[in-house]
Amino acid sequence: MRIEPLTPDLVPEITRVAKHAFEFDEIDEALIREKTVGAEDFDPELGVVVKVEDRVVGFAQGAVGVGDDDRGIGYVRLLAVSPAWRRRKAGTLLLFTLENQLRARNCHTISIMDCPQNYFQPGLDFRYTEGVCFLLRHGYRMVHENHNMRCDIEVGQWPDLEAEIKRLSAEGFEVRRAQFADEPHICEFLQAHWPAWVAEVKRALRRDPPGVHLAWHNGKVVAFAAYQGNNASLSWFGPMGTDPEVRKKGLGAILLRLCLKDLAHQGWRHAIIPWVGPISFYARTCGAWLDRCFWVYRKDFSTKPLEWKLAEAALAGQSDPVNKLLRAFSFDPMTRKESELVNK
Template structure:
């Protein structure tokens, strides 16, 4: 394994497959505010979009995952930092961040950010409740430059859409569920259907959302006369809802609310009791549609790399 840096008595090294398996368990133990999702986050970040430059670095009891932005190669991202509770107080966090910065420099990055690298990310930034991580970032010279937030939707609410589906059908609109991520390999026709939705998302919004739609655990869409009007996805970022969007010509029909509730009902069926609506823009829409509340706040940090 390649030695990256050394501090105290433990080396930071590039992770191999065995290290990543251990790192997943470290993340599960460390990320106590993420409902046991730590392992899934490591696994997702280790399967990023094609062409992304990324690395995972480990020190016994700790892991950092970093990547370079495809949009701006001068920007590097610290995507995930986790230290097992039993290994804290030994300088692991500082050593791991230093090693990640060293790797980012070697890849040409001139700035490092504790901020999500769409479309494959763990969080928008540092959850303010992970106070030790925010303190570490500030101690290392990172400046806070932006705030993002999630909304939480309780899944015990009424998520029925039967009457809405009848109303939409009368307007010539039909609503469908694409194949789940588990079914895609076995169902080529429905896999092609998902690609059609991803193409719509790419054309109307951007490649990042298209990747999330293609890699979501669940994907629902509406169409009229063979033309897709809107979509909603969940699980591209493990256990979170989003993204979703409605074409301008369909706004006012209530398509977005129906797609949202269908996704949330699917998340409930998957065993979740609440849903995180990630990196939210339109607070009012989600509040009115499903009673979601703004709750999880993230600070985004950055530091120029000398």
């Protein structure tokens, strides 16, 4: 068993692993590429695979928080191990590799999957029982939960949408699809209200046609809704937001429905509304229902739990971060210390 870098040529293999590991998720090669080697923040030292006799049996991708509210937080964006290789050190080797690399980048906290700038899901689906047990074994604790909603969509929905847009026009609001030239105005609006969403909305804006709808007032963007800026191969809606000064006018509902109609025109019959805040708004506006629950697990390295003290002892005296882990976890038979680390 050995650790190697996650390189572009391995995407088909890690997609195969992900399909077996994430039975509750829709997985395709485009999505896995987007989360790993195709990510704008891809760091080669934070993408790793574990191989057994040249066969990939697991992989992991990490990221570093870039926003003002998550500086010092490192993320495990994805970690997957083939079912046949669970509880055989593969997952532990991947996790400790990422932890070591993220700590070297001054991350004091490691969070599982809820990476704002590019996420697969906003946490670990609570039904992945083996994953929950794995994280608890390695000192992670649940800090909160996030939810996805889902709604049915069809091309002919909301026939009065154009009339609603005309009503808003009479009140001085222009509602239209974004153009690429609107990017500076969109970014200015996002930086003022939701800076963590800038990268995702930029990706949606680059779609053809752009996956962003806007509301303007007095020459400024005052509301937006976007889709497929994240998980672009899925029917992924969001994010969206309205300037607090112009809420309660129906802008958000109209922009949401315009985006959902776009997804319906792509051939989708349902839309995923992830990482939901206003549950009642979506239930009322598009008939969405709560669909999935995700638990966010974190580990604080400002204190040292027992398993990390054991890991540091096992890794002492080695210079290269990856080789540290290889040497620490490739003993055969297992040493007592290695057994404690894996089976605790």
